[in-house]
Amino acid sequence: MPYNWVTCSPPEVRGFVFNLLGGIKEIIKEDFIGFYLHGSLAMGGFNPKSSDIDILVVSNKSLTVKTKRDLAKLLLASSNNPFPLELSVLTIKQLRDWKHPCPFDFHYSEWWRACYEKDLAKGTSHYLNDEIKTDPDLAAHITILNHRGICIEGNPIMEVFPSVPRFDYLSSIMGDFQDCLEGIEEDPIYCTLNLLRVLWYINDDVISSKQEAGNWGIAALPLDVRYTIQKVLMCYESTTIKYDFEKKELLRIRDFIESRILELLR
Structure with missing residues (x-):
């Protein structure tokens, strides 16, 4: 069963995040502005066996190369021990002078x-x-953070992060959408759920987790694709259930979502 940071996050997940926060503050020191959680752990779809922990860190000014090296050492030791990390550090100026694609100071x-x-x-x-x-x-990470993210420590989200224009958010998610159209046979779980997230957003302006998008697809989409979505969601939520997916069922749902999105964008 996926976890939520606020209500039922396992103690080891919280300990991992707070230990990482302490290490980052020690490295960035007085330039630290905030540490923010987005992605599946913030939105209630975190699976300890398969999900990344997604973090944005904001600093007052650009990091020195030495600071970046120290951060890299910390993250190399922390990530996959036991949870994989995806983390970006941005300066307050990079956020206030909004551009898409957004510049950043450091990424892991x-x-x-x-x-x-x-x-x-x-x-x-x-x-x-x-x-x-x-x-x-x-653009996608910050939009999700603005709508569903959590400030673990530091200045409030609304004081730090800009409102990302809808066109920039759409451009951001459509890049991943194209990758998922091509990669659905290699990674049916991630790609199917991500395609559904994009469809739901374009259809109803809903910003969702992968788990939420899967549940929406089961409730809202035609019967001939629901069974595949059910299998995908069960695999995503479980640490033990595994299904084989036939090429034709994956192409069916891929083609259905692609054609529906093209109709909505016309």
């Missing part, structure tokens, strides 16, 4: 593990440097 996910380990081991700066990068996903 497991995708970056090998790159950061290499820089730290060899003393290089190929990935841990002063370069300011942008991330189109931040």
Whole structure:
């Protein structure tokens, strides 16, 4: 059964998050403005066996390369021990001068593990440097944070984060939508639920978790795709249930969602 931070988050999840918060504050020191939770743990769909913990950190000014290296060490030691992390650090100026795709100061996910380990081991700066990068996903992360996120410590969300224009949010989620159209056979659980999230938003302006979108799909969509959604949702919610998915059923739901979205966007 997925968990919610406020009502039923297991003690080990809370301990993990607060230990990470303490480590980040120790590194960023007086430039720390806030530590914010978004994603499945904030919205009540967190599965300890499969979900990331999604965090945004805001600092008063850009981090030095040394600070980035210290953060990388902390996150390499923390992520997947036991929960994987996806974390971005943004400055208050980057948020106030809103642009899409949004610039950020530092980012960590497991995708970056090998790159950061290499820089730290060899003393290089190929990935841990002063370069300011942008991330189109931040428009979606910040929108979800504004609607469903949690301030763990620091200034309130509404004082720190901008209201992201609807067009920017739509642009952000449509990028992932295209990836899911192509990847549904390789990752049917994530891709099906994410496609449903996009459809629900475009259909009804609802910002939802993957679990909520799956339940909506079962209730609202035609019978010929509901059985597949039920299997997907049961796999997502359980640590033991596994189903095999036939190619034709995955393509059926993919094509149905894509055609419905194209109709709604016309």
